[in-house]
Amino acid sequence: MKRKINTRRLIVNLCLIGLSTFIALALCEIGLRIAGYRYEGNQERMTFCRYDPVLGWSHRPGKEGRFETLGFSTRVKINRRGLRDIEHDYRKAKGTMRILVLGDSFVWGYGVEIDEALTRRMEASLKNCEVINAGVSGYSTDQELLWLEKEGVKYEPDLIILVLSHNDILANTENRVYGFYYKPTFLLGSTGSLELTNTPVPHFPVAIDRAYWLVRTSSLAYFLALRLTDVWAAMGSLWEPQSSRIDYAVRLTVALVSRMRDIARRHKARFLVAAYCQDFVPCRRVVDALRTDKFSLIDLSGAPGWSRKNMVIDSEGH
Numbered sequence: 001m002k003r004k005i006n007t008r009r010l011i012v013n014l015c016l017i018g019l020s021t022f023i024a025l026a027l028c029e030i031g032l033r034i035a036g037y038r039y040e041g042n043q044e045r046m047t048f049c050r051y052d053p054v055l056g057w058s059h060r061p062g063k064e065g066r067f068e069t070l071g072f073s074t075r076v077k078i079n080r081r082g083l084r085d086i087e088h089d090y091r092k093a094k095g096t097m098r099i100l101v102l103g104d105s106f107v108w109g110y111g112v113e114i115d116e117a118l119t120r121r122m123e124a125s126l127k128n129c130e131v132i133n134a135g136v137s138g139y140s141t142d143q144e145l146l147w148l149e150k151e152g153v154k155y156e157p158d159l160i161i162l163v164l165s166h167n168d169i170l171a172n173t174e175n176r177v178y179g180f181y182y183k184p185t186f187l188l189g190s191t192g193s194l195e196l197t198n199t200p201v202p203h204f205p206v207a208i209d210r211a212y213w214l215v216r217t218s219s220l221a222y223f224l225a226l227r228l229t230d231v232w233a234a235m236g237s238l239w240e241p242q243s244s245r246i247d248y249a250v251r252l253t254v255a256l257v258s259r260m261r262d263i264a265r266r267h268k269a270r271f272l273v274a275a276y277c278q279d280f281v282p283c284r285r286v287v288d289a290l291r292t293d294k295f296s297l298i299d300l301s302g303a304p305g306w307s308r309k310n311m312v313i314d315s316e317g318h
Contacts, residue, residue, distance in 0.1 A: 063076075083133055097159070141172050161272045172186070
């Protein structure tokens, strides 16, 4: 004989399960917020950048606002040509030396007002010299190369400085960074040739965009995303030997920087690499290779007066 299903009892049980789950999730959310789990990353890109089919993302010309993270609150203003800087004409003034500085958030000015950024401090210390801030937060060497070819050479620089950050090396091998941001990628051929791929750069899939919103909003979702990222990284290391990936990343980065130097030479500009490697071995290997190839190079984290304690935000890296 079949047992008759008690519909009312079933509904009550389901409601109790749902309520218990909701309370448990709410307690986890509250606990993680108290513990300080909160999404801080990429706020500058979400606020001041837009989708770019060539570069992945680029600044919104004329966008203004405040960038708040890790206790910092700074004013950001993007000029009419998409740089976090004062306005600069393409044609330089007669008798003025012009320096163009490429880089990521270190050049962009993460956590500082624009007058405190690297480029403005450089300009203040030099005579008859104009220094242009071409930094875009999150960029890797490949995106900086594409921007230089497309836009940077229009500024007629006398000197091009590439600020090479430690995180650029492996990012140059990826077509998506920071979990959600798609970007162009170069493939390195056996003869050293570079082939551009992943263009036009894909838009966010709707599902990823929604997941990204949830991670930014919920401490619990952010905590789970961090754990999943750790698992994904561990799985990736099983499929691809880390040493092979690093070897390729180093060779690819050297090829990208070499093309930048070629562009500078074609436009009668000098080229300098300022490397910020800290203790990251792949970046150190790139620096050694560039020295072997006779690049003009400054090792920032090995320069006289360098102090991680006084110059780097604790537990953050900038």
